[in-house]
Amino acid sequence: MHPDVEKLLFSRADIDNKVHELGSIISRDYAGQDLLMVGILKGAAVFMADLIRAISIDVSIDFMALSSYGASSKSTGVVRILKDLDKSIQNRHVLIVEDIVDTGLTLTYLLKILKARNPAGVRICTMLDKPSRRKADVPVDYNGFTIPDHFVVGYGLDYNEKYRNLPEIYVLKEEIYRSK
Ligand code: PRP
Ligand code: MN
Ligand code: MG
Known part of the structure; x- marks a missing residue:
């Protein structure tokens, strides 16, 4: 284990099983539809790469990169688009792929932006859900694991851009994020 982590939360096998479970459900739900999966950079990159390979129907992919507005504060939930989608999503079935839903502010804002572009539908798939920290109600359609309020890293999730x-998926040692 990495010296900065306190304990293992989800093993490779836990993750693989969950990704395949989600992949089957999503493939079934979107059968016969024009599915566009949108990964939210950078956290979702690893989950996205695994999840699309567990999808058994035709799918297109795209990515968005977002940044919280203002000086490192995530509290407003206002996000700036650093990289937008390549194409129109009008009349398409969009599935947003996230690594974690925490306060829900990022996705609340993103949902508003994407819905204004008149897609056929927008749903959310996240690997991890931390409902105890929620500040805005986000409709999570597909969830891997619900976790308690721990600082988690690995499998795309970072602390200061490290551990992705x-x-x-691990719980980070408290001394690592307290000391900075
Ligand atoms: C993290 C995470 C989610 C978001 C969840 O991204 O990957 O995208 O925060 O937080 P929220 O529900 O409280 O809005 P971050 O902004 O750290 O960027 P990153 O994906 O590049 O790490
Ligand atoms: Mn993110
Ligand atoms: Mg991050």
């Missing part, structure tokens, strides 16, 4: 490459 860890292949499993």
Whole structure:
């Protein structure tokens, strides 16, 4: 284990099983429809790469990169689009792919933006859901695991841009994020 992590939360096997479970459900739900999966950079990149390979129907993919507005504060929930979608989503079935829903502010804002573009529908798929920190009600349609209020890293999730490459999901040691 990485020296900065306190414990393992979800192993490779836990993650693989969950990704395949989600992939089957999504493939069934979107059968016969024009599905566009949208990964939210950077956190969702790893989950997105695994999830699309667990989808058994035709699917297109795209990515968006968002940034919280203002000086490192995430509290307003107002996000700036750093990278937008390549094409129109009008009349398409959009599935947003996230690594974690925390306060829900990022997705609340993003949902508003995407719905204004008149897609056929927008749903949310997240690997992790931390409902105890929610500030805005977000409709999570597909959820991997519900987790308590721990600082988690790995499998795309970072602390200060670090630990995204860890292949499993871990709880970060408190001393790492308290000391900074
Ligand atoms: C993290 C995470 C989600 C968002 C969830 O992204 O990947 O996108 O925060 O937080 P919220 O529900 O409280 O809005 P971050 O802004 O850290 O960017 P990153 O994906 O590049 O790490
Ligand atoms: Mn993110
Ligand atoms: Mg982050």
